[in-house]
Amino acid sequence: MQEVKSKVTSWLIPIGAVIAALALGAIMLLALGAEPLSGYATMFGAAFGNLKGLSATAMKSIPLLLVGVGICISFRANVINIGGEGQMVMGALWATITALSFPHLDSLMLVPLVLLMGILGGAVWGAIPGALKAYFNVSEILSTIMLNIVAVQIMNYLLRGVLIDPGEIERGTRIPQTARLPETSDLPLLFEGLRVHLGFVIALLAAFAVWVLLWRTALGFKLRSVGLSREAARYAGIPVKRSIITALALSGAMAGLAGAILVFGSESHRMVTDGSSTGFTGSAGFNGIVVALFAGLHPLWSIPSSLLFGGMLVGANALQRAAQVPSALVIALNGLIVVFVVSSEFFRRKLQQHHSARQAIEEDSRLTEENVGS
Amino acid sequence: MNPVRTLKKALIAAATVALCLSSGNLFAAGKVLKVAIIAPSASNDLAFTQSIVEGINAIKAERELDVAITDGTFVVEDAAAAIRDYAAKGYDLVIAHGSQYGGSLKEIAKDFPKTAFAWGTSADTFGMPNVSSYEAHSEEGGYVMGMMAAALSKSGSIGVVGPIEVGDAKLYVDGFVAGAKAQKADIKTNVNYIGSFSDVALAAEAARAHLAVGSDVLTGTAQMVVGAVGVAKTKKAAWFGTQANQTVLAPEIVVACQVYKWEVILKQILADMDQGVLGGKKYAISLANNGLVIEFNDKYELPADVKTIGMDAITAIKEGKITVLK
Amino acid sequence: MNDFFSTTILIATVASGIRLATPFLLASLGEALGQRSGVLNLGVDGVMLMGAFVAYFVVLKTGNPLIGAAAGILLGMVFGLVYAFITVNLHAEQGVSGIGIYLFGLGMSDLLFQKLVGTPLPIMPFPEIHIPLLADIPIIGPMLFTHSLIVYVAFLLVPAFTLLLNSTTYGMNIRAVGENPAAVDSLGVSVTKVRYSAIIIGNGLAGLAGAALAIELGIFQHNLTNSMGFIAIALVYFGAWRPFGVMAGSLIFGMVAAIVLQGKTLGIIPRSASDLAAMAPAVITIFALVLVANRFKQPAALSKPYERGR
Structure with a gap:
């Protein structure tokens, strides 16, 4: 009974933190001259209120979830990966090049092939900082940030150069985008009339696969051991260097898959750049970190976490359209929620300690009574 | 019954029907x-x-x-x-x-x-x-302002700050360069596409790089040029703007802007x-349909002969005597 | 004549590199100080953005860049106070709370700008200060001694921080707290106080870095920093947590960017290769770190909250 109660309160605290953040957001909405309750209702309704909204939320959550479960792998191995943006871009590029190269393959061949190439592209871009870390002791924080910049410029170079839609050259408009990718590479839609596509199922499967990998395989055990203590892992005979590379490669692979799905599930079915990575990724490479940490680095908890943050982004855009409230508000609000929830962890831990301490005392006194009784 | 009045009524009715018909379409009259x-x-x-x-x-x-x-x-x-x-x-x-x-x-x-x-x-x-x-x-206004820039430049060197070489940014820059060359064949036009629509700091530094090689007239296109205008202002280099009227950014150096209408x-x-x-x-x-308008900054003391070059170019382009980039 | 021309360009390029390096240097120094005390802050970019907006706004209203810079520092310190409370008292996960701060700063600065200002009106930048005598030295003078106040401040902070960290009790405490907080605690030094002060100073510098950027450019815009704060964090690792190392990293990054820019301006770098050239600072920074055998270890207690008795 006691345990159930403590479980409930330990859940109430992060929820309370979200509510506190939303209350601050409400004040901000008031200051902007918008009605907070109807504002939030608009957001919630747009994200979860109907099938179309749910579909949009699911779509937004795909890259967040994939990057997030990738982050679960690397952070569990105690390797920081801030290179999600670059890995998404590289995965998307590899997949796009593949689709453009094999336009005649049928859907059953081409879709798996391009997704696989996305995984590979991201894995290679993740393995590079892994190798730099393992063999040259270059901080992965530095290299992943720097490789983001490199990936964006490779994208710009390719989309303005060899990959550009020949029609753009012909017309002289030179928009840096590929031609429409072969229709056989389109990700099939799940339901008639809704935008959500196969990518969502793939992301869910990936989350499950990463859970299996981390807790049901020898490789996962090795990665987590390295994460807990590199020294101890080394003594136990686990190849630490190789594990670091593997962790970053797998993490990058998930981000690369996210990038590929973004391209083949997009409205335009082509890759296009505005010169920045954000224009393509929508900052999923960063937001995925938030999703994963919010889920306690657990791949399965990352699913609801990604839906929550995906829903917030959908709601933000809807709020901007409905009430002309700048979507910047929701970016700030996301930040507040993250800060509040992470901070609330402290109170949850305190509460748990308090409970276990009380349990220990009760146990103690019970034993004493028994002793006295006998 | 007055036949004249009947005729009048009939005419009014016919006119009303005609009016309704002429505006009769998908979007019924009155619908916002x-x-x-x-x-x-x-x-x-x-x-x-x-x-x-x-x-x-x-x-x-x-x-x-x-x-x-x-x-x-x-x-x-x-x-x-x-x-x-x-x-x-x-x-x-x-x-x-x-x-x-x-x-x-x-x-x-x-x-x-x-x-x-x-x-x-x-x-x-x-x-x-x-x-x-x-x-x-936008190449038309670019051409006009390129000519004025070349006439205005004392150093013989002009700097251009661009985002990525695409769309109307490319058209404007190409037109500007062509105009400058048409005015003064030996003018040096340094074009720097910084590779971003948003990096204000890099645009500012690109403007500084132009000034360092002696450019005394600058131009640029896309939203990140606000940084470049600031730099031009500190060094009193003349600025030509495009897309919107940027005079408010630096009233003392903005010569003219091509404004999209x-x-x-x-x-x-x-x-x-x-x-x-x-x-x-x-x-x-275009200039011809007044969708593109060259708005001069009254506060800038533009030599009359340079302004004449610009006005003549506008007229010539409008009348089809000059075709830009064709 | 040609010779003179290339000297001019050399001077301009070096000066431009120093200017470009300045915001990185300020933010990196601040981050290095915080990390030395054992606290990682991934929110630098958000603090920079807020500092940039507040400084911009204050200069817009007062016309005085110095007050603007001070406002930027103050804003950064307030963020530092909050961040210290979250990480030191509440033991929050530092990676993720930093990203929360980043997102907050990114959204909030944009929101405030849209609501309070709207059109990007220009503000008064810092005046250039020609240092007497030094500025008259040929070549070196115009390269190094004709900058704005903020550039001198940033580079003077490098030896100042080195002294602070290596030769003062306070500096020793910071380093010790970053390596072994329990030991420091047992000596009767408050880990909390040391970390609070390091975080507040560090964030104040991030605020100043943003202010420097906005005031130097004379403008504010959505996402003005363009992820500079993240690069600043990377440069802390490059500089191995040492002020002069951080300075070297900032200068390499700034110089390469300046050389690329100048190369494009002069047409040496063809336009088709401009995207490839734009990645040069990032690539060269990585290679430089690979080549400089990295013998330095990060502070042992970095990103680990301190709890007495654990």
């Missing part, structure tokens, strides 16, 4: 059109997005419109979602103001045959009956819609 705009940067960026917002506001002063604007949509997929959302909500005209949105629009427009879409800057309607395209012949083509698009035409047309603003 709903227009949505999706744009990449902020509505007040003194550049690309501001130009379309000012355009629609100018129309609103003349006829009643229900306008919704989603600005700052630099994530292409978010823009696609907004375009689809507005169309589904029954907006009559959805304007995708960014060439990077075209690929998405091409797919979405198929699903909403009764909605009119417009996108720019581009000259491609995808052969669809409900998509129109619009573009700016999108209302010229927006008016045409709406008029066509009144006739039941939803798209399939290509529109363009």
